[in-house]
Amino acid sequence: MNSAKRKRLRFRKLTDEDKSKILNIIFNHVEEEIKSKFPEDHIRDLVIKIEIIGEYFPTVNVEVDIEIKSFRKIDTNKLLEEVVDRALEKAETEIRKLLEL
Numbered sequence: 001m002n003s004a005k006r007k008r009l010r011f012r013k014l015t016d017e018d019k020s021k022i023l024n025i026i027f028n029h030v031e032e033e034i035k036s037k038f039p040e041d042h043i044r045d046l047v048i049k050i051e052i053i054g055e056y057f058p059t060v061n062v063e064v065d066i067e068i069k070s071f072r073k074i075d076t077n078k079l080l081e082e083v084v085d086r087a088l089e090k091a092e093t094e095i096r097k098l099l100e101l
Helices: 016-037 076-099
Strands: 043-053 059-068
Touching: 016 043, 016 059, 016 076, 059 076
Parallel strands: none
Antiparallel strands: 043 059
16 A cells, blocks of 8 residues: 655745745746756847745746847747746745745
8 A cells, every 4th residue: 555645834924035035046047047048149138027926825926038039940938938937846945945934
């Protein structure tokens, strides 16, 4: 018989300092992922917007606008979705450590 153990995570209320740290963690991971996919000299413009809504059960919204110069056709929307998903996965571990009781 197989059994699975569940770990229930408890978080405390987010402070402004927590939100600032979380924003920085996410921003750094998103920027790192983008730079791993696009050479810096191909990026004409890059805007990363991150918003945290809520204090106990926060929702994070990430919006990335990028303008690249490229000689090949790239589905930037699909690539950016992958980049943001990977960045949030990497950031989640750090955020959990920051907020666990």
